[in-house]
Amino acid sequence: MQNSKEAKSSAFCFETENQIGIITINNGSQNRLPEPDFIDLNLLDELVCGQELKGLIITGQGRHFSAGADVDNIKAHRDNPGGLQEALKKGKDVLNYIEALPMVTVAAVSGVCFGGGLEFALSCQFRVGTANAVLAFPESNLGIMPGLAGTIRLPRMIGRKKAVEIILSGRTINAEEAYELGLIDRIVPNKEHLSQAKQFIEELTQNKSIQQIRNIVQSINNSRLLTETEAMDKEGEMFVGLAKNLEGGL
């Protein structure tokens, strides 16, 4: 069932299917990110919050997830450090927003997933990758570094030592190694990344109400975003809210 809300911007499109939102990076064969803030946060919020979603998938149009930032655009900004930093901040706000969503978030990765593209994928809770997927932070080989919180999310996910090695070397990581590192949660056959990501969300949310899904994920997010006392209080409130709808025993 396709429907409800669809939107297209210059480099991404959004659609929903069976209460799953799908953001597709759509910018030429390499899906380069034209600007760090190429997704407008207000528009994204309107699209995501305007409907009852149980999950969100980020993927790339065509063969590749994304080859990362458009380096020419970064060069064009080099004499305007304030503007570049502002654009990076807006880009990070989008990724922080995705990371904090109270639903199951999955990056469906095929082919190349480099730099800023990988930073987008890391903002999701899960990553489903094809057998031919190749991940990398190649920025250090270009004289720069990740700028959309890659240096923060990668070590959080795989540990500081491994993150330093991967980011400093700029080397590529195949799907198998990414799985061993915990960067990819499922390796799937080539070209099946999107269908498998949908299936993954369906399996995880089967027979769960939207309120349950949202409360559970929100409470887990709160464990990182709030103080422990606040998170526990919120968990209690959510529990009480869900208990009102309880039918029969556990």
Next chain:
Amino acid sequence: MRTLTQETREELRDMIYEFFSEECGTEIENLSEQTSIIEDLDGDSLLFVELIEVIKKKYGLNIQLQTIGKYLLKKPATTLGQVVETSYLIYEYENEIVNLGSNE
């Protein structure tokens, strides 16, 4: 430097043809040494990145993407035949491939 046997040459060639056949949705019979990756197969340079990972994994090669990038700047591989020839050199020389062009 590794020794490239006839058997490995054939294995590499078959692997590359299968890779492009699957990725570009075309029958192997339609591919030849003259097939252009970009013009005939609507491919792009990132396909080469994927292919290198497949080859690296199969043969346990020590080769960095930027090394191959530097080599390809000197010796571009735009046809399937050129990709196969480059893969032979990658197998034989690994990271040392970057020094090949400088002696020519």
